[in-house]
Amino acid sequence: MPELPEVETTVRGLAPVLEGRRLAKVEPRRADLRRAIPPDLRQRLTGATVTALGRRAKYGLIETDRGDTLIFHLGMSGRWRVDPEDLGKHDHLLLETDEGRRLSLCDPRRFGSLDLVRTEAVADFPAFAALGPEPLGETLTASFLATRLAGRIAPIKLLLLDQRIVAGLGNIYVCEALNMAGINPRAAGGSVPAARLKRLVVAIRDVLEAAIEAGGSSLRDYARPDGQLGYFSKQFRVYGREGEACECGSLIVRQVDGGRSTFWCQKCQR
DNA sequence: CCGACAACCTGACGGC
DNA sequence: TGCCGTCAGGTTGTCG
Numbered sequence: 561m562p563e564l565p566e567v568e569t570t571v572r573g574l575a576p577v578l579e580g581r582r583l584a585k586v587e588p589r590r591a592d593l594r595r596a597i598p599p600d601l602r603q604r605l606t607g608a609t610v611t612a613l614g615r616r617a618k619y620g621l622i623e624t625d626r627g628d629t630l631i632f633h634l635g636m637s638g639r640w641r642v643d644p645e646d647l648g649k650h651d652h653l654l655l656e657t658d659e660g661r662r663l664s665l666c667d668p669r670r671f672g673s674l675d676l677v678r679t680e681a682v683a684d685f686p687a688f689a690a691l692g693p694e695p696l697g698e699t700l701t702a703s704f705l706a707t708r709l710a711g712r713i714a715p716i717k718l719l720l721l722d723q724r725i726v727a728g729l730g731n732i733y734v735c736e737a738l739n740m741a742g743i744n745p746r747a748a749g750g751s752v753p754a755a756r757l758k759r760l761v762v763a764i765r766d767v768l769e770a771a772i773e774a775g776g777s778s779l780r781d782y783a784r785p786d787g788q789l790g791y792f793s794k795q796f797r798v799y800g801r802e803g804e805a806c807e808c809g810s811l812i813v814r815q816v817d818g819g820r821s822t823f824w825c826q827k828c829q830r
Numbered sequence: 831c832c833g834a835c836a837a838c839c840t841g842a843c844g845g846c
Numbered sequence: 847t848g849c850c851g852t853c854a855g856g857t858t859g860t861c862g
Binding site for chain 2: 670671
């Protein structure tokens with residue numbers, strides 16, 4: 561999916577279309593994605609005015625003046641299309657504003673989700689309750705990470721993918737951040753020295769901010785809501801670069817951890 | 831609590 | 847051209 565930067569880019573792209581606009585039409589086009597879509601979604605959102613857009617981890621938030629918040633997750637392949645010319649079989653939810661702008665949530669693999677919760681209870685949303693801190697916020701520090709990783713023998717790479725430890729990182733940016741921080745992805749979480757964790761926190765911030773700045777990554781099926789592609793994928797240091805040379809001259813390798821590809825440099829990351 | 835692994839679903843791509 | 851295996855940005859449930 562869309563990891564944190566792509567969701568952030570998406571939310572920023574949706575804001576000018578939705579903020580302050582009344583939802584003239586709300587049309588779910590199937591009953592479920594990964595889970596069931598709330599059956600009363602159409603009824604509760606139609607006629608409501610969008611008051612704010614937001615993001616928590618990899619979830620996008622659309623708040624309305626009726627006290628409801630639509631929470632969307634893009635899964636692996638989800639994206640919002642803006643003013644689509646025509647709809648395909650993977651366009652699962654349509655929104656139309658009072659200005660006649662149209663938005664379609666398109667998600668071929670349907671690993672995404674849609675939920676509607678009372679805004680005052682967003683923090684109690686089950687998927688949010690156990691989430692770790694935002695990586696771009698104040699809470700994520702080297703000492704915080706050290707506490708969360710203490711005693712853990714699982715590879716640091718897998719622990720960083722655990723949304724309960726840090727919320728919003730995915731496979732791409734974990735690979736990138738570990739490379740920037742010079743950390744071996746298979747190092748036991750609890751064994752990473754404090755100095756490396758400091759570098760890691762800086763690397764996580766830097767890579768996420770740079771990706772947001774560039775408008776998110778663009779892989780197979782991700783595009784910004786306005787249809788323009790993100791450019792950050794061109795800046796990957798290791799992700800998807802198996803066999804290519806690292807800056808140090810050593811070749812980037814790919815291995816599988818927890819069933820997912822890890823790209824890294826064996827010389828720079830120890 | 832921890833870790834390993836399968837499952838969910840479709841599409842793109844490479845090899846033959 | 848077509849068929850088949852493999853892989854893909856994530857999350858969640860089960861089992862030991």
